[in-house]
Amino acid sequence: MKKAIIFFASALLLTGCIKEDSFSNSPEGNFEALWSMIDERYCFFPQAEEEFGLNWNAVHDKYKPKAEACENDAQLFDVLGDMLNELRDGHVNLSSIYGTTQYRDWHQDYPMNFSDSIQRNYLGNGYRVTNGIKYTSLPDSIGYAYIGSFAGGFNSDNLTMMLMNLKENKGLILDIRSNSGGMLTSAEKLAGSFTDKSVHCGYMQHKTGKGHNDFSSPEAIYLEPNKGAIWLRPTVVLTNRGVYSSANYFVMLMQELPHVITLGDVTGGGSGLPFNSTLPNGWNVRFSACPILDAKGNHTEFGIEPDYRIDITSEDWNNGRDTMIEKAKELIFAYYDKISEQE
Numbered sequence: 001m002k003k004a005i006i007f008f009a010s011a012l013l014l015t016g017c018i019k020e021d022s023f024s025n026s027p028e029g030n031f032e033a034l035w036s037m038i039d040e041r042y043c044f045f046p047q048a049e050e051e052f053g054l055n056w057n058a059v060h061d062k063y064k065p066k067a068e069a070c071e072n073d074a075q076l077f078d079v080l081g082d083m084l085n086e087l088r089d090g091h092v093n094l095s096s097i098y099g100t101t102q103y104r105d106w107h108q109d110y111p112m113n114f115s116d117s118i119q120r121n122y123l124g125n126g127y128r129v130t131n132g133i134k135y136t137s138l139p140d141s142i143g144y145a146y147i148g149s150f151a152g153g154f155n156s157d158n159l160t161m162m163l164m165n166l167k168e169n170k171g172l173i174l175d176i177r178s179n180s181g182g183m184l185t186s187a188e189k190l191a192g193s194f195t196d197k198s199v200h201c202g203y204m205q206h207k208t209g210k211g212h213n214d215f216s217s218p219e220a221i222y223l224e225p226n227k228g229a230i231w232l233r234p235t236v237v238l239t240n241r242g243v244y245s246s247a248n249y250f251v252m253l254m255q256e257l258p259h260v261i262t263l264g265d266v267t268g269g270g271s272g273l274p275f276n277s278t279l280p281n282g283w284n285v286r287f288s289a290c291p292i293l294d295a296k297g298n299h300t301e302f303g304i305e306p307d308y309r310i311d312i313t314s315e316d317w318n319n320g321r322d323t324m325i326e327k328a329k330e331l332i333f334a335y336y337d338k339i340s341e342q343e
Contacts, residue, residue: 025280031067045212095284110241114177130158143169150182154189160228171234171332181245191253192226203293236328244268262306269303
């Protein structure tokens with residue numbers, strides 16, 4: 001049975017807590033509470049073990065003495081944050097009065113592959129903005145739209161107006177580079193403007209037990225078309241390592257559409273829907289609890305490989321030219337050249 005993907009957004013509201021009588025409010029008690037919570041509910045242990053050899057039991061043995069040696073809450077916060085960073089997951093956070101921890105190496109060890117200064121050479125001064133999307137028509141009759149975030153909602157009427165304003169173009173470049181995410185519903189809403197029928201795009205699973213491999217059967221995710229204007233002309237989605245969370249989800253949806261090509265660098269990943277809970281001392285914990293898989297059943301937690309893997313060259317960067325945008329234009333032109341040859 002088909003399940004509308006809007007249903008899955010409700011998973012973002014999952015919350016929980018550790019019972020006060022389960023673990024003491026002490027450095028050791030809070031450490032054990034956090035380690036056990038992750039051990040029982042975190043959803044990417046099998047992938048982390050395969051990807052970089054994570055051993056969660058060894059992590060326990062490494063950090064327990066450090067937690068027990070803490071003399072104050074500030075020290076404990078740093079120790080627990082370092083322990084969580086062993087998961088290498090940007091969706092795992094510990095929050096308190098001392099701040100919020102986050103693993104950031106998922107994108108910092110990769111090339112930027114995006115420059116807003118170079119982007120201005122393409123956007124110019126006459127671009128329009130709708131729902132936070134900057135868009136314009138390039139001189140080559142190709143539309144260009146930059147979506148820097150999915151933190152805000154998208155309105156069907158505004159998306160329709162944007163596509164109508166771009167209707168004279170042969171194709172469209174959707175640039176989501178350095179979009180670190182936001183709301184899944186925003187990703188779904190935008191992607192729904194690029195299909196005129198229901199499309200199977202992936203799966204979701206839920207934890208069913210405390211074991212690292214205890215998951216439900218995959219539930220199908222379908223992308224449904226929006227009401228209003230639908231764009232079915234050639235479309236190229238530009239990605240870099242800064243594409244994360246719901247932006248990563250957007251790429252997963254778009255890659256199943258026949259007129260869409262993905263181009264750039266592998267995305268940052270971050271495909272798990274978060275679960276929120278608290279420690280005995282009241283600190284908030286957020287971590288990935290529900291994995292999302294692509295249409296072939298592959299996990300997208302560690303990123304999605306684009307159809308065309310391309311970096312911005314040093315020469316182009318120095319000359320204010322965007323290698324990815326130029327390649328996207330070539331691919332759209334090539335599509336029409338192929339159509340002309342067939343005729």
